[in-house]
Amino acid sequence: MARWQPGTRERLQATALQLFASRGYDQTTVAEIAAAAEVTERTFFRHFADKREVLFAGQDDFLGMFTGPIETAPAETAPFDLVRLALEASGAFFPDDRRPWSRGRQEIIDAHPALGERELGKLATLKGRLGEVFRERGIPEPAATMAAETAVTVFHLSFAQWIAADEDRSFRAIARERLDALTSLVHPAH
Amino acid sequence: MARWQPGTRERLQATALQLFASRGYDQTTVAEIAAAAEVTERTFFRHFADKREVLFAGQDDFLGMFTGPIETAPAETAPFDLVRLALEASGAFFPDDRRPWSRGRQEIIDAHPALGERELGKLATLKGRLGEVFRERGIPEPAATMAAETAVTVFHLSFAQWIAADEDRSFRAIARERLDALTSLVHPAH
16 A cells, blocks of 8 residues: 555545544544554554544645735735635635535534534634734734634634535635625724 | 622622632632632522632623613614624723733633633623624624624624733723724725
């Protein structure tokens, strides 16, 4: 078996999720996941630090996808346009064919408070990193933190809708709708 | 000793916080709090369900203070003005003479993950209740949820700043600054 067989990581994720759903998250072992995906445990641990991380892998990629467009945008780009760019880019992380996996994953997380905490921790990390990126662009406080919180709120609400039952629009379309809702909400002083 | 002696509740809160800070939250018992505040344990339990709730009491009052002005505002009030009204009203919950207590309370919470979770749960309850109140006013989705999330984000950031070291402005002044930052973020041209 090749050490870096293409698709192994994805197969491990799909297999793990099936086992978590059918046997229960707590009852499923790494050995069982590896066996069901027809790889060795060693191969499993080349891809994931532990069982939990199967559900949370890719955090660095995701952070980079969110913050990259902000870091490389022209200096004169308005902060809210940076928020838009980040949300547009983050859509690449959530193609439609990933939606069933994301829905299954959320069911496991919602049923396990410790996993929910890990998820909240991820969002907090994203907020913190975004705030840094905005400040590095010279955006002062409290605008930088407000922009970071706003971006993560729109992201979080968009993601929740994207995995909602019967939802079939793209992540980007949903995120745009929420950005528009925010724009309509925040009328200039009247 | 009178059953409903004025100030007993506040004295229990102040005493508990002192003990949590000096002896540690986990090491402090209800019996010790009651003794230090010179009341019986029975009196303690008339005011608080348990030791933890000394730090989280008043949730219903706080929710009502936040949602009341939204429920009673004229029908034509714009959603963002409802957010403003709620934040203005919530300032009454955080007078300047409460700030030292709130700072001490936050130190205890930050040091105990289970208390931090309870705090996040409170914010989630507030978001959920606000969303309901906005929907009851006929605000459709996703605007209602966006308004609720925005209100709680501004509240949360304002509270964090209000208890920051060296901060001496009022909660309302800080909340207004953050609402202005949000308005400038979303509508930079104005």
